[in-house]
Amino acid sequence: xxVIEVNNIRKSYGATHVLRGMSFSVGKGEVYGLLGPNGSxxxxxxxxxxxxxxxxxxxxAVDGRPMSESAKYQIGVVPQExxxxxxxxxxxxxxxxxxxxGLQGQRRVTRISELIAHFxxxxxxxxxxxxxxxxxxxxxxxxxxxxxxxxxxxLDEPTAGLDIDARYDLWKLVTILKDTGVSILLTTxxxxxxxxxxxxxxxxxxxxxFREGTLDELRRxxxxxxxxxxxxxxxxxxxxxxxSFGWEYRSYGERLTLLLPQExxxxxxxxxxxxxxxxxxxxSQVGLEHAYIEATRRSTS
Amino acid sequence: MPRHLNEILAITKRIMIxxxxxxxxxxxxxxxxxxxxxxxxxxYAGGKxxxxxxxxxxxxxxxxxxxxxxxxxxxVALIVAERERHTLRxxxxxxxxxSSYFLGIVLAHFVIALGQTVIVYGIAFFFGGRFHGSVAxxxxxxxxxxxxxxxxxxxxxxxxxxxxxxxxxxxxxxxxPLLVLGGTFFPxxxxxxxxxxxxxxxxxxxxxxxxxxxxxEGLGLVExxxxxxxxxxxxxxxxxxxxxxxxxxxxxEKEG
Numbered sequence: 001x002x003v004i005e006v007n008n009i010r011k012s013y014g015a016t017h018v019l020r021g022m023s024f025s026v027g028k029g030e031v032y033g034l035l036g037p038n039g040s041x042x043x044x045x046x047x048x049x050x051x052x053x054x055x056x057x058x059x060x061a062v063d064g065r066p067m068s069e070s071a072k073y074q075i076g077v078v079p080q081e082x083x084x085x086x087x088x089x090x091x092x093x094x095x096x097x098x099x100x101x102g103l104q105g106q107r108r109v110t111r112i113s114e115l116i117a118h119f120x121x122x123x124x125x126x127x128x129x130x131x132x133x134x135x136x137x138x139x140x141x142x143x144x145x146x147x148x149x150x151x152x153x154x155l156d157e158p159t160a161g162l163d164i165d166a167r168y169d170l171w172k173l174v175t176i177l178k179d180t181g182v183s184i185l186l187t188t189x190x191x192x193x194x195x196x197x198x199x200x201x202x203x204x205x206x207x208x209x210f211r212e213g214t215l216d217e218l219r220r221x222x223x224x225x226x227x228x229x230x231x232x233x234x235x236x237x238x239x240x241x242x243x244s245f246g247w248e249y250r251s252y253g254e255r256l257t258l259l260l261p262q263e264x265x266x267x268x269x270x271x272x273x274x275x276x277x278x279x280x281x282x283x284s285q286v287g288l289e290h291a292y293i294e295a296t297r298r299s300t301s
Numbered sequence: 302m303p304r305h306l307n308e309i310l311a312i313t314k315r316i317m318i319x320x321x322x323x324x325x326x327x328x329x330x331x332x333x334x335x336x337x338x339x340x341x342x343x344x345y346a347g348g349k350x351x352x353x354x355x356x357x358x359x360x361x362x363x364x365x366x367x368x369x370x371x372x373x374x375x376x377v378a379l380i381v382a383e384r385e386r387h388t389l390r391x392x393x394x395x396x397x398x399x400s401s402y403f404l405g406i407v408l409a410h411f412v413i414a415l416g417q418t419v420i421v422y423g424i425a426f427f428f429g430g431r432f433h434g435s436v437a438x439x440x441x442x443x444x445x446x447x448x449x450x451x452x453x454x455x456x457x458x459x460x461x462x463x464x465x466x467x468x469x470x471x472x473x474x475x476x477x478p479l480l481v482l483g484g485t486f487f488p489x490x491x492x493x494x495x496x497x498x499x500x501x502x503x504x505x506x507x508x509x510x511x512x513x514x515x516x517x518e519g520l521g522l523v524e525x526x527x528x529x530x531x532x533x534x535x536x537x538x539x540x541x542x543x544x545x546x547x548x549x550x551x552x553x554e555k556e557g
Contacts, residue, residue, distance in 0.1 A: 013556075050394050052555040072396045079394070083387035085315065087322045092315075099311035100397045102304055128322075144391070 001028045002064070003152045003183040004049065004075075009058030011044055011207075018044045019207040021058070026152065031174065031184040033194040035292065036204025042187040044207075046156055049185070050077055063151060073101065076145035080156045082137045086130040090121050090140045093129060094147055101148035115143045119173070135166030142173065152183040159193055171196055195288045203295050210299040218291040221298070223248060224259030227286060228269050231279040232256065241273055252293055308397055312405020316379065317412060330413070331420060334367035338424055341486060355430030357488075359421055360512035364446055365485025365505060367417040372410045372447050374472050376454030379406065380550075381462050389554055399551065403544065407451050414447045433519035442515060442525075442532070446508045449536040453504075455543030459550035484509045504535035 004026040011019040019041045026032040034042050047053040048060060051071050060067040062074045084093050094115060098108045116125050119139045124132055129140060138158070145153060155174065159167045174197050178184060188194055194201050201218060202209040211218065232238050235256050242249050248259040260269070266283050273281075320327060338358060346354035383389035392402065422432060432439065457471045480486070482496065483505030489497060500506040511528035514520040522529065 047555065052393060069396065072394065077391075077394045079387060079390055081387040083391040085319065085388060086386065087319045088315065092318060096311055096315050097391075097395065099307055100392070100395045102307065102396070104307065 002026070003028055003062065004032075004185060005059070005061040005064075006045070006049070007059045007061075009045075009048060009055045009060060011041075011048065011053065011056050017207060019048075019055075021208055022204075023058075024202045024209055024212065026183050026185050028151075028183055029178060029181045030200060031178050031186055031198045033198035033201040034185065034187045034204055034209075035189065035191070035194045035201055035288075037189055040204040041207040042204065043156070046077070046154055046185075046187060049075060049154060073148055074150055075152050075154060076148065076150035077154045078142050078145045078156065078158060080158075080160055082129075082134075082141050084129045084137065084140055084144065087128060089126045089128050090132075090143075091116070091125045093140060093144055097144045098147045103148065111147065111149065115146060119143045133166075134162065135169055138162065138166060138170055139173065142170075142177075146177075146182075150182075152185065153177065155184060155186045157188055157190075158186065159188075159190060167193075191287070191289045191292060201288070203292060205296065205299060211295040215288060218288060218295070219286045221291045221294045222259065222286045224261065224286055226260040226263050227252075227284050227290065228258040228260055229282045229284065230256045230258060230273075231281075232277055233279070234277050237276050238273060238278070241276065245272065250290075250294070252290055257290075305398065305401055308401035309405045309408060312397075312402055313408040313412070316406065316409035320409075320413070330367070330371045330417065333370065334362050334417060334421055335424060337366040337486070338362040338421055342425070342428055342430075350429060352429030352431070355425040355428045356433070356517040357513065359425035359430055360516045361485045361509050363418060363421040363443075364508045364512060365480040365483060367421055368414055368443070368446055368450055369476060369480060369485075369505070370472075371413050371417060372450035373454045373457075373476065374468070375410055375413070376406055376451050377458040377462055377472060378465070378468050380455065380458030380547075381465055381468055384463070384554070385465060393551065393554060399547065403451075403455070403547065406455075407448060410447050410451055411444070414443060418443060432516050434515035435521065438522060438525075439512060439515045442508065442511045442529070445532050445536050446512075449504055449508070449532070449539045452536065452539030452541075452543035455547045456539065459543070459546035479503050479505050482506065501531070504532065504539070507531040507535065 002025045006022060006024050008021045008023050009019055010017070010021055022041065022045060024032065024034070034045065036042055044053065048055055051067055051069060062071040085096065088096065091112065094112045095108065098111060103111055116122055119142070121139060121143065124136055129137060132140070158174070159170055162170065171193070174184065174186070186194070186197060195215060198215070200212065200214055203211040203218070211221065230238055238256060238258075239249050242258050247261065250257050250259065266281065269283065270278070270281060338355070341362065342351055342355045342358045345358060383392070461471045462468055482500050483503050484500070485505065489500055489506065489510070492500060507528040511525045511532055514525045514528065
């Protein structure tokens with residue numbers, strides 16, 4: 001079942017085309033990642049999904065209904081920044097936003113108790129937000145977005161500026177949310193985050209999704225079973241030798257990388273280049289980073 | 302409870318909780334008018350019985366030293382804080398109606414204004430001052446003044462201030478001269494005629510004169526109609542300006 005459907009939307013500000021025919025959909029219980037650099041149209045897409053901006057053309061539907069003010073009840077948004085009332089406690093923040101979403105009486109009390117339990121906030125429920133660490137503030141920030149039990153949650157670069165512990169903590173939370181059936185649209189430019197959390201990923205560039213798929217599908221963009229990253233003072237010789245085996249090579253992140261057509265041991269690869277000046281060689285699996293660079297190159301070319 | 306009312310009360314309650322936790326602002330809003338009332342009340346008494354002097358001083362101090370700072374400075378600071386802490390964006394993402402937000406802020410400032418009224422008149426009563434006219438009419442003048450100040454607060458907050466550091470600038474630059482010209486601390490009778498003419502364009506002048514006429518002289522609606530009508534006109538103007546500026550700010554905020 002599709003919860004969010006975005007179909008060929010376009011948005012311009014004067015002569016600047018921010019979105020140029022963006023399309024994607026998020027299914028129930030799915031984590032869909034919008035992965036792209038700054039300025040690729042992520043924030044504009046979110047603003048459109050939150051009914052803050054209107055599209056110039058194209059359609060957006062939430063739960064099968066065209067975008068309207070009522071979508072605000074079906075979508076929860078976790079803004080990039082902590083957007084909480086710092087002088088209120090966690091419980092008071094939840095109570096306030098629950099009231100804004102029209103929850104009253106026992107229904108409101110029950111929902112807030114659920115969220116406090118779900119986010120493990122009981123210890124800090126009556127602590128002012130200003131007195132919490134960044135990680136706990138993030139938790140409350142997400143809990144507030146779920147106060148009206150939306151079917152879909154938008155996470156806008158959720159781990160930007162977080163320390164490692166808080167980041168892992170947040171990833172765990174997102175996984176738990178996904179398991180409870182919440183559909184999640186996650187925008188990020190953190191490849192590791194997308195790799196860990198997303199069931200499907202849309203690669204975004206200049207206001208368009210130029211490639212989309214599961215992590216495995218995206219990995220297959222790279223024509224290799226395995227990668228060998230080489231540090232050498234004679235890249236030309238390495239490339240020539242790789243070419244003689246019919247292997248392709250790339251420069252991923254300024255490192256020479258050989259695309260191995262089948263899985264092989266490090267010893268086997270080194271033996272093939274043993275007479276050449278190699279400082280180090282590392283074998284790795286194809287990751288989202290490689291797929292992203294490969295897809296970007298193909299799209300540009 | 303109807304949704305609109307629910308939203309208004311949620312906003313009001315939130316502001317009141319925050320205010321009670323911001324002790325410094327609260328103390329300032331209480332200490333400043335108290336000290337000003339005591340000073341001017343005793344100065345104008347000139348060593349005689351202070352009753353009459355407090356009759357005259359209390360309305361001006363309530364409008365200029367209490368409501369001006371709380372109901373004008375308060376919304377300015379509130380809007381800036383909402384923007385700085387990104388809560389404005391979160392509210393935009395919610396189904397909260399802008400009118401509920403505005404009325405919630407107005408209601409919160411009514412509550413604050415009532416508290417300040419009780420304190421200012423409590424002190425005036427202690428020194429022998431009295432409220433001579435209709436309490437209902439006095440409350441109507443206070444209500445209009447609160448609406449007018451909150452509208453101006455939205456105007457300044459949405460249009461001229463982007464950061465917390467910017468708040469004091471416009472309030473001091475525009476506000477304090479208006480207080481002096483409005484007869485908050487001194488009777489307008491000492492103003493030269495050209496300044497007195499200019500004072501008629503000052504909403505604080507009409508607030509002071511209307512409340513003073515009701516409170517200190519016991520005058521009724523008919524006697525204060527000129528000030529009353531001017532006050533209504535200024536209130537409408539400041540609300541229009543405030544709401545328009547606020548809408549413009551929301552539009553900008555929506556575009557991110």
